[in-house]
Amino acid sequence: MTSTDTRAWEGNILIYCGIDWAEKTHDVALVDDNGELRAKRHITDDAAGYKLLVELLAEYGDTEDNPIPVAIETSRGLLIAVLRTGKRQVFAINPLAAARYRDRHSVSRKKSDPGDALVLANILRTDMHAHRPLPQDSDLGRSIAVLARAQQDSLWNRQQLANQLRSLLREYYPAALEAFATWANALCRPEVRELLKAAPTPSRAARLTRTQLQAALRRAGRKRGIEAEADRVRDVFRAEWAHQPPLVEEALGKQMLALLLQLDAACTAANQLAEAVEEAFPQHPDAEILLSFPGLGIQLAARILAEIGDDSTRFADARGLKAYAGSSPITRASGKKSSVTRRWVKNDRLNHAGYLWAFSSLRTSTGANAHYRRRREHGDWHAAAQRNLFNRMIGQLYHCLQRRELFDEQAAFPAPSQAEAEAA
Template sequence: MGVFCGIDWAEGHHDVALVDETGKLLAKCRINDDLDGYHLLLDLLAEHGDTAQAPIPVAIETSRGLLVATLRQGARQVFAVNPMAASRYRDRHGVSRKKSDPGDALVLANIIRTDMPMHRPLAADTDLAQAVAVLARAQQDAVWSRQQLCNQLRSLLREYFPAFLEAFKDKQGGLARADARRILAVAPTPALAARLPLWRLTAMMKRAGRRRNIEADAERLQQLFRREAPHQVPLVEEAMGKQAAALLLQLDTACEAVDDLGQATEEAFRAHPDAPIMLSFPGIGPQIGARILAEIGDDRTRFATAGGLKAYAGASPITRASGKRHYVGRRFVKNNRLNHVGHLWAFASISGSTGADAHYRRRRAGGDWHMQALRHLFNRMLGQLHHCLLVRISFDEAIAFPAEPQPAGTATA
């Protein structure tokens, strides 16, 4: 007789429920989130027939954490059930809409008892792929955090020091540039910036790593900082300068984290056997490749078809049909990280592949908006990536984007 386990996850403790294939409750308990609690859970599973050859499947509402890592050791199937899906199942067991942690554990156990084929277990990715996922997601979070801090600093500078924004508005990186951060740290107010001598501006730019056009740029900055402009009252300007200095400290830390995590991510990604195949695609560099690998993993059984991967990424459209009503539109339920990096990949591939560029322009000529054309290109190239990873071959431009046949009677040069 089959046994199924449901775990209602919490921060300090977890509720466990075991049911048989008829839905009868066999055991329930509450365990702490520590080593003793994990041993108690494994002992409880062993008492009800859990073995290394035939482990009891487990449903839980999270895909990460030490508890999940403990359960994933061996061949056990662990199902990460979306909390929203679990709440829909709860209504099947009662109409009073009551809720409790032991009851949620029982609901989770019954989900895999009745609908296991409808849910996907956690992928059996290699340790290296999981490490790349941790680093790539952390680096992406650091980039987003850096941009958020840049936006906050920009909003503050607009209120009292717009000349500084004008000085770096056309520079790549903007306020996150090393020379911009170094100059702002020394002169966080217009009064201090106006007193900066030319030699000091030049020295700060050199220490920040600048190698070209230093003297001309230093003269331009000095003219901007000394130009007549409206000012806040001195006390308010000084207070805003201190606020900008505090934000700048956070921005410096975020920039350093982006660089350190980016280097670690690239090293881990290049050590993975899928890296040469992914880097053969136009538009994929180490950072984009690492982010894609982080979300799709290296378990080739996870996506049986390219269509499943496209739906997971939100690249393929979704159809809603009922009677005479038929609607085809973009997906809103998707892996947002993969969808985000997919558009970066598609946009970069336009300049790296003549076939991708021609495909994008055809979609635009057919009436697609910019993002629609990029999504369609991402959808096509994602299917090609799935095939190349499955059969272990590199990208081939001639196969991926074959030349269209010319109309009959067209003369060729």
Template sequence: MAVTSQDSRLDREDVNALSVFCGIDWASDHHDVVIVDDTGSLRAKARIDDTAEGLAELLRLLADHGDTAEDPVPVAIETSRGLLVACIRATGRPVYAINPMAAARYRDRHAVSRKKSDHLDALVLANILRTDAAAHRKLPADSELAQAIAVLARAQQDAVWDRTQAANKLTSHLREYFPGFLAAVGIRREGVCHPIARTLLAAAPTPEQAAGLTRAQLRSLLKKAGRKNTIDAEADRLHTALRLPQMRQLPLVEQAMGHETLALLRQLEAACTSADDLAEAAVESFEKHPDAEIITSFPGLGSLSGARVFAEIGDDRSRFTDARGLKAYAGSAPITRASGKSVAVLARRVKNQRLAAVGYVWAFAAMAHSDGARAHYDRRREAGDRHTAAQRNLFNRMIGCLHHCLTHRIPYSETAAFPTSAGSQLSEAA
């Protein structure tokens, strides 16, 4: 790994007198490192491998240019994930994850010809910190437990999305040759994801096989799927439903489509198992954190949904100095675009998509468990908001309350969150 230093003529005292900034252009197998001082002069550059030796070389390079535990050198990189970022964060150095689109706009300041190289990209990142560090947010100093919860909660959310995709593929495929099965199990909210539906489909993936199932076989399959009540009645219903007349594919085509169904079913089974296992692990880890009690005190938030919320906000309370920053991060606060006499208030598109997704579910569930939340939603609807806008406004209110409760270490209070609604209820009771 080649290292080139530009300050060989400077002694140690001169190095410590200057502020330096580090930029790293990340790649899958190597990383380009650049260090600049507060005048923008290049002090050092290097290309390190994505190995432990490369990390050690990076730390030595930073130490040679004034990096200390009391005054660490800030590092800019275009990703917030990966082993390199995790190891740098573990050393206590501030790491800024620069959005690649923002970095691309800064690049034009250094090369109007729009040339691009790994060294130039690292130089651009270092100069972003030198000139505009205040405009970018460094990665939060979350605890080890908080980072583990984030990994599990995000993985579980990904598994749920994979499960939904697999279920949609299987459902679409069944419509092409076995609509009677969907009609038979469609009364359940989970559809083909329900254990009974998956067990039946594994035993009889074609209409001919399904019609040949006896009541005794159906009862056995229901027990295998975990059914404990009204087994005989459900077996009779399925026995009738699976024998109703329906359009059919040609016999050989139907058999081939049955084989494809089994392949899609295996994918769905794996996605369901992954989602369930990760949910259990995420809840177990989340409930060990002291913030869990406060988060789950909110209406509409259980252990799993609370873990998803916590995964995105972490436990570094200095990350969001006020509720406005958290609301913008969650995408619940609107964005105003004004030019002259034209003013437009729009929904925020650039946001944390995971937090926004769980926020929609949170607001929906809160309306069923909180009279104040329901009254707030109804007021927004009466004011002319559509359903999505009113629900987003409710999420905005709840996320602001969450920031207050976490900052002051207090549980949720209905009377504090919705004082107008609580006061009206007391008046009616009197």
């Protein structure tokens, strides 16, 4: 056993742990390096169960310096928090991969929770080198990950509700869509929500006075151009529009108000989480490096950090990070046929953030814009060119994080030589 090996021994025998995770109870299995089942337990998902698990591991040689590695099919929750203390390696095994391993032990396709725990323990016994343990991210990094992902989810939820509201307004209230069309991200703006609360139907909207419209805009926090906007909206509301029958229109107005309450809550949640991210992210040691890259603001940089973590040993090289992000192409070959395509198995959140990063960098970095243009001239479509740009920039990010350097535009996108320029 090398000095960096953290696996626990009982006597001269290595011990591996597998846990079949469930909502209220968990099944635990311990096997040795010969594949023999050494112990099994059924524990509850509470403090008493966690204590029983820790005592069981200690009984079979688990120590602070040489903890027993654990395989489990989840990467979050209180049980994971208990297991990740100290130097322990915790392996989050994909349930699909675990199902394939199960077929190696039983051809009858039977399934049981104790049997799954044994399968997970044997995965570590035979193929631990082929699986990646959970990264040893700092508590600050993990807290930023929670906030950044929650803020991203709240934005997706907000947009989904805004789309539902827009579809509903099209059915009976086209005047509202016309009045708010000139405002960016209109249905999520506080002015729009206040106006819809004041006039949930087109009939009520047509009766709004200039004073009432101005008051609604002020309640939403608008400071400038209130009189002009109120007059413009009033003219649109009082124009001639098709109407639903009065009873149907009132019913649709009540439905719209109910949906508006959900959208209002989603907008508030998104704003509060964004403020939490802005407060927490600058405290991280990697924040300065991430923010030095063109196209990355606090929110987007926090999403990048949330997915790649701050464990410097997580990725062996930049190629591993690029594959994880789904930005590098993958070659599929069989016989005489081969194809180079984009990756389907990837971190979807990181890939989504990378698309936004590459797009925003086009306006803030001349080198990134020139790289994108060259890819388009060579025949790449827009998405392929942006993916190639993201692939290059995330490789540069890996380099800067490893060397603790800020982004350098000249080093990242050096000017082409005279020979290259003439060849182009």
